[in-house]
Amino acid sequence: xxxxxxxxxxxxxxxxxxxxxxxxxxxxxxxxxxxxxxxxxxxxxxxxxxxxxxxxxxxxxxxxxxxxxxxxxxxxxxxxxxxxxxxxxxxxxxxxxxxxxxxxxxxxxxxxxxxxxxxxxxxxxxxxxxxxxxxxxxxxxxxxxxxxxxxxxxxxxxxxxxxxxxxxxxxxxxxxxxxxxxxxxxxxxx
Amino acid sequence: xxxxxxxxxxxxxxxxxxxxxxxxxxxxxxxxxxxxxxxxxxxxxxxxxxxxxxxxxxxxxxxxxxxxxxxxxxxxxxxxxxxxxxxxxxxxxxxxxxxxxxxxxxxxxxxxxxxxxxxxxxxxxxxxxxxxxxxxxxxxxxxxxxxxxxxxxxxxxxxxxxxxxxxxxxxxxxxxxxxxxxxxxxxxxxxxxxxxxxxxxxxxxxxxxxxxxxxxxxxxxxxxxxxxxxxxxxxxxxxxxxxxxxxxxxxxxxxxxxxxxxxxxxxxxxxxxxxxxxxxxxxxxxxxxxxxxxxxxxxxxxxxxxxxxxxxxxxxxxxxxxxxxxxxxxxxxxxxxxxxxxxxxxxxxxxxxxxxxxxxxxxxxxxxxxxxxxxxxxxxxxxx
Numbered sequence: 001x002x003x004x005x006x007x008x009x010x011x012x013x014x015x016x017x018x019x020x021x022x023x024x025x026x027x028x029x030x031x032x033x034x035x036x037x038x039x040x041x042x043x044x045x046x047x048x049x050x051x052x053x054x055x056x057x058x059x060x061x062x063x064x065x066x067x068x069x070x071x072x073x074x075x076x077x078x079x080x081x082x083x084x085x086x087x088x089x090x091x092x093x094x095x096x097x098x099x100x101x102x103x104x105x106x107x108x109x110x111x112x113x114x115x116x117x118x119x120x121x122x123x124x125x126x127x128x129x130x131x132x133x134x135x136x137x138x139x140x141x142x143x144x145x146x147x148x149x150x151x152x153x154x155x156x157x158x159x160x161x162x163x164x165x166x167x168x169x170x171x172x173x174x175x176x177x178x179x180x181x182x183x184x185x186x187x188x189x190x
Numbered sequence: 191x192x193x194x195x196x197x198x199x200x201x202x203x204x205x206x207x208x209x210x211x212x213x214x215x216x217x218x219x220x221x222x223x224x225x226x227x228x229x230x231x232x233x234x235x236x237x238x239x240x241x242x243x244x245x246x247x248x249x250x251x252x253x254x255x256x257x258x259x260x261x262x263x264x265x266x267x268x269x270x271x272x273x274x275x276x277x278x279x280x281x282x283x284x285x286x287x288x289x290x291x292x293x294x295x296x297x298x299x300x301x302x303x304x305x306x307x308x309x310x311x312x313x314x315x316x317x318x319x320x321x322x323x324x325x326x327x328x329x330x331x332x333x334x335x336x337x338x339x340x341x342x343x344x345x346x347x348x349x350x351x352x353x354x355x356x357x358x359x360x361x362x363x364x365x366x367x368x369x370x371x372x373x374x375x376x377x378x379x380x381x382x383x384x385x386x387x388x389x390x391x392x393x394x395x396x397x398x399x400x401x402x403x404x405x406x407x408x409x410x411x412x413x414x415x416x417x418x419x420x421x422x423x424x425x426x427x428x429x430x431x432x433x434x435x436x437x438x439x440x441x442x443x444x445x446x447x448x449x450x451x452x453x454x455x456x457x458x459x460x461x462x463x464x465x466x467x468x469x470x471x472x473x474x475x476x477x478x479x480x481x482x483x484x485x486x487x488x489x490x491x492x493x494x495x496x497x498x499x500x501x502x503x504x505x506x507x508x509x510x511x512x513x514x515x516x517x518x519x520x521x522x523x524x525x526x527x528x529x530x531x532x533x534x535x536x537x538x539x540x541x542x543x544x545x546x547x548x549x550x551x552x553x554x555x556x557x558x559x560x561x562x563x564x565x566x567x568x569x570x571x572x573x574x
Contacts, residue, residue, distance in 0.1 A: 016473050017255075017492050018455060024251055029242040032250070036240050040226075040233040046250065053254055085194070088226055089216065092194040104240060138239070145243050170239050 015060045023069060024053055029145060031077050034105035038081035038097055048080040095119050103127070103173060104142070126176035134169040141166055192216040197227070201234050248541050252507070255492055256539075305545055306371030306388055306521045312344065315362035315396055322366075322374060334362065334397040335379055343375030348397045360399040367391045368409070371523055375500075378405075381416035382423065385500035388520040389444065410442040412500040415457075429481030430468065434459045439471075440497045452477045453496040461486070504542050504551075511536045511561065511572070522548045526570040533574055536560055 031052065035045035052073050056063070063072075081101065085092060092098055099119040103126060127135060133155075140146045140154065152159045192212065199205050200213050217223050308324040314332065326339040338345045344366070368374050368386045375385050379397045386392060390409025403423040415423045417436025425432040427443035429450045437457020443450040452461060454471040461468040461477055468486055471477055474493050479486040495505045504521075506514055512534035515526050521544060528534050538558070542551050552563045552570070564571040 018474060018494055021251060021492075021494060024254060025247060028247050028250055032242050032246075033240055040229045046253075050250070050254060088220075088223055089191050090194055090197065091191050094193075094195055096198065097194050142239055142241060145241060145247070147243075166239065167237055170237060 030105045034101045037104040038101040052076040137165045138169045309372040310368045310374035313365040345377040346379040348379050360395045362396045365393045383414040385412040412440045414438040430479045431462050450479045455493040508537045528572045530574040
């Protein structure tokens with residue numbers, strides 16, 4: 001089964017467990033990072049992601065034919081995170097936490113729900129603050145899960161350089177999503 | 191309800207007095223809010239990005255499989271908390287597998303416990319004997335085929351002229367053997383790919399003539415058969431024949447096992463004995479056939495657990511230590527002995543690379559606290 005344009009063609013009952021493994025492995029990392037950045041608890045994040053996959057697995061066969069599985073998974077993870085916040089009596093009125101989670105999961109354009117278009121814009125702006133090299137390193141580190149040494153080898157840099165780049169990138173991203181810079185921006189849209 | 195932005199300001203230490211009061215009212219009300227704030231503060235104190243390593247993904251997938259099976263129980267257990275659920279469901283012991291040893295590995299002087307490698311012996315139809323290794327780079331011309339050897343294994347290509355002019359003699363067979371600690375890959379003249387695991391023998395025609403494509407296997411191999419509906423591909427083993435049209439599957443038929451295990455990844459295969467149909471397998475099904483009695487059982491399984499050895503992994507999911515040690519002893523240079531009763535029935539879960547050092551691998555088992563290994567020369571003694 002191919003996963004092209006992030007749309008899994010037959011989300012039908014015929015999907016075998018091996019097919020589903022491909023789906024699981026394509027999205028697990030980013031979903032986990034999303035949930036973890038949101039709820040900031042490893043066990044809770046893992047449970048939320050496992051639940052999202054279980055839901056889709058159990059409903060295979062009943063899902064619309066050309067479902068965008070990626071968006072579906074992200075939406076269910078997002079709602080579970082919001083639910084967790086509600087349980088703690090926290091509201092994310094300005095979608096600051098959401099934006100942060102979106103940023104650290106490196107969600108693509110296909111992932112973002114229409115209702116979140118504004119925060120996606122803010123996230124994009126934050127990422128644009130990085131130099132191309134920083135962006136590349138961050139992507140290898142976060143979305144591919146490569147180690148410092150592996151990134152260093154791939155890009156022909158020293159491990160220390162990679163480390164420094166990552167720290168600097170992280171700082172830049174955080175600052176650009178701080179409530180003060182983001183809050184205003186998003187507030188306008190509400 | 192409290193706003194996240196206010197909590198974030200608290201973490202940054204930027205709350206006004208009025209805001210501080212709102213925060214305190216919220217946080218003091220419930221202990222879990224206090225805990226949440228502690229975690230949040232830790233999260234923002236880090237100056238590194240969160241990251242997911244490969245092993246976490248592997249473990250998550252295994253968890254998904256396990257929890258899917260035991261979902262109803264799990265849903266109930268969840269209410270008691272995740273830890274309880276994890277402990278009960280993984281009572282068999284979950285291996286915490288490390289990709290990199292934390293401590294430096296001490297180099298062993300002897301070659302004992304070395305993992306297997308890409309190596310095999312080829313006996314051609316003309317009686318030549320060739321040793322095959324990882325870095326071969328040669329080519330031999332048989333009467334009917336060109337046999338190429340390189341890092342991708344061995345490839346048979348039918349000589350075009352021969353195919354047209356002379357009829358192919360299917361009785362010319364080559365034999366390939368991987369002995370202890372060896373694995374090898376080959377591509378037959380019809381394009382079918384075969385991965386041979388350790389201690390395996392495959393006998394096959396140098397060139398397929400049309401009609402049934404028959405090969406003979408003892409040991410374990412993973413097949414990706416080239417589709418050709420008019421000429422079915424048949425794997426003969428002691429005990430059962432597997433008939434396929436075009437598909438990928440794993441056959442485990444070692445001489446010292448009582449059963450032949452056939453696991454289907456894609457397509458469809460039919461198991462038969464003396465041309466009599468036994469059963470048909472669908473993807474993610476496994477047939478276990480007793481060689482002597484012919485009794486069989488078909489189970490729903492996840493095929494990748496049985497086929498990923500050909501991608502370089504050992505996958506154990508609730509296998510007994512007895513089965514695990516047998517598998518390891520075919521791959522690593524070693525013998526073993528159980529020094530405690532019933533220890534061989536202990537079950538384990540985990541995924542590990544086939545190319546790591548054996549002691550490192552066994553250390554992962556030890557980390558579960560269920561088992562200990564002692565090393566004597568070439569022998570591993572298994573204790574409680």
